[in-house]
Amino acid sequence: MAETTEGREAPMREAAQKEAGQKEAVQEITPQSEDFSRWYLDVIRKADLMDYAPVRGCIVFKPDGYELWERCQAGLDRRFKETGHRNAYFPTLIPASFFEKEKEHVEGFNPELPWVTHVGGEKLEEPLALRPTSETIIGYMYSQWIHSYRDLPVLINQWANVFRWEKRTQPFLRTSEFLWQEGHTAHATEEEARAEVMRMLDVYTDFVENDLAIPVYRGRKTPSEKFAGAVETFSIEAMMKDGKAVQAATSHYLGTNFAAGFNIRFLDRDNQLKLVHTTSWGASTRLLGCIVMVHGDDRGLVLPPLIAPTQVILIPIGGPKDREMVLAESRQILAELQAAGVRARMDDREEYRPGWKFNEYEMRGVPLRLEVGPRDLASGHVVLARRDTLEKLTVARAGVAATVTNLLGEIQKNMYRKALAFQKEHSFAADTLAELAEILEQKTGFVLAGWCGKAECEARVKEETKATARNIPFEVPDHLHLSPSRRCLVCGEPAVYSVWFARAY
């Protein structure tokens, strides 16, 4: 379908690029190799995803950042509804007494809770916490709604803002207020609840791998890393380009812990009054941080087509004498792309030169650039530039919408393949703590190791290497060949589990 050579307008465009200061644009972003953290902060601000807010640890989601979140919402919400869930909305403010009903929960969240103590000038009788998560208030409501096995299962999700005043904050990854969804379900049996927990982990995996092109390791959290109040927590863990981990989503089996705390009982078919089994599961705006840090490069963002607000940017090229013709043809192409369901936009501003625009949309991560120039048009072609490979393709003008649609699909797949290869290359196995420490220092990535199951050994790993147990994976990658007689990396006793260790955001 395409010649894989440089576009025919290449000389003109190259000159334009130099002139319009490609260098400047690139220089403003710290290279990843120099300082990954700095690179991240440079990119998210330069690409206009966020700004710092005048409130400790809070950010503003600017339109380009918020639109990524809207697409995450759409992709997840569709899947939640397809699996039988409905949305609802519960109050943000939770009475202090509610937190006392589940012991682990209160201990886990208390230090981070913002408290409303006054309204207007008057003091409240009971302080109200801003929700850090809603198990308590939803548990209370479920106790009002659930009476009989006929009321079960309850399958509800909430899109909401939540508040956790953590010490160290990082845009998208850890902010005092963030946006998320939290699913809360109630079931008659443990078996059903556990099936739900796995179903939602599958939903997250499907969304993150297919829509965000981010491969993940699926597994169970160690007891010290599980959600405060859960029986078991499962997570999907994504690997950033600096080898660090981000927990992309979690799904919790809460057992009857919250049901007991809030007295959520139902009359079962056998006429016995029983506690329900609940689950909760969540994904948040930290997904935006993952998208940036898994796919981005020194030029800026690289957005997977399925999530990119703009999938194709059209840039008309050429001197004043060709302008009308090029613009007319560009508009026609834009219409063809939009008719084919492609999210295409045109930048025909005259005050910016093509070279400047090339840099700008590369930095913003637009998956495909479509250049329309007079000489290419004369020979029946246009030029496409892929953001993922930086390749340029000269393709036939006729049927360009189909070419673009196919190419967007190919880019989506390629981005996943690339991230998968990176994940594999940066996944290691270690037999001892020393080996693990060495790998983390020299190679960066995730390290799989045997673990006896004792919290002391897990804590020791964290102390010595700053790596935490990410999860106990369901499956171990083939290339790692763990010994069946492996031992705990710390104490040397027989290993009960294989655990992914990594430094994490």
Next chain:
Amino acid sequence: MAETTEGREAPMREAAQKEAGQKEAVQEITPQSEDFSRWYLDVIRKADLMDYAPVRGCIVFKPDGYELWERCQAGLDRRFKETGHRNAYFPTLIPASFFEKEKEHVEGFNPELPWVTHVGGEKLEEPLALRPTSETIIGYMYSQWIHSYRDLPVLINQWANVFRWEKRTQPFLRTSEFLWQEGHTAHATEEEARAEVMRMLDVYTDFVENDLAIPVYRGRKTPSEKFAGAVETFSIEAMMKDGKAVQAATSHYLGTNFAAGFNIRFLDRDNQLKLVHTTSWGASTRLLGCIVMVHGDDRGLVLPPLIAPTQVILIPIGGPKDREMVLAESRQILAELQAAGVRARMDDREEYRPGWKFNEYEMRGVPLRLEVGPRDLASGHVVLARRDTLEKLTVARAGVAATVTNLLGEIQKNMYRKALAFQKEHSFAADTLAELAEILEQKTGFVLAGWCGKAECEARVKEETKATARNIPFEVPDHLHLSPSRRCLVCGEPAVYSVWFARAY
């Protein structure tokens, strides 16, 4: 297209209705004529739209209520995007000092603000308010973002939860926490800002009249009723079935008030540093209250097809021997409706009888019921029952999807016509305060009257009649024939304005 007679399964269905306790269902809802307020509270709980939360003045939006809100969001969001706006998200918590920057604003909102004073066990240096609206924090951010005329206009909307601790609360209409959208725009000139204010009032009118089938009176608020901090506020006012008003949406011209408070200046083309002109506009979950109180009747909700989560409910009818055949045909019809883009569901539960289901879905306001019974099928028919007119139509089984699609359009139009006729019948003119008081006592509705413009006269109306100035309408309905030499209804001086007065939620 349809025989307007009773369906052929009528005798069977009537028997079923009696048996399954239609009476009971109806009796649980207080008749509107007996106590409209009670009726409202009965309907929203029985139709499962909401529940009371264990936090003062807060409610839970249950799935059926929240889905109505999701459809309002979709209808508004599409229109906001079509008019060039993008969504963003700003922090919920606003530093105390921000409220001091605009004098009227702080006076208007201070008594209702919940304050976060502590986090964990520690006291904050500066208390943080939960946003009642976001002009202040957004104004601060705009001052960081706007430098040149090239940065203008800024057209941003936010979907968010807001907090106003009001004394009297009412589900959907006035709750301590509610959901809304708030648009915030900044412009180079007053003219442009004022055009935006009107554009958004048009957007709200279009949505409320066309999608919600609710006619509104458009106009300007009196100074005492305008938004705290605005130069002028415009509103659309809807009339409930008890004749009371609900402000369905507002659009504010804020002038340079917030720009001055937050120092939002830009370098204009003429090289002068100028203050921007800002606007804000909002609609909230009180729209759900409007939908219920404009269209509902003694049987329960009546939902306009465009906003109804379920547009058609299919109910298979008939004895055990026909069950398989009826079910198979019902599934086929369901598939045809869904393929035609109709939001159709089937209730084939065997533990509930058809009569019970008829009542249930009437109470929930589903616009059309489609009954599939063996005898109708044998003659190539099905029965449709309209929720808006309670009419039953026997229509051909063939082409039923097209029939249903047309009928849903007709129901939408009819509901608007009906509400418009009601609005007209309950709109009056009065020359004196005594006349106004008499109309409000005897007829209920909106009363148009001349007003001199003095706050004292406006206040007097409120004292004597509990009616407030809703707005100064752009257009006076033809049938009211106001005298060109009309006078203020209170002081008798020449009237400067015509004002809608009504009791309001």
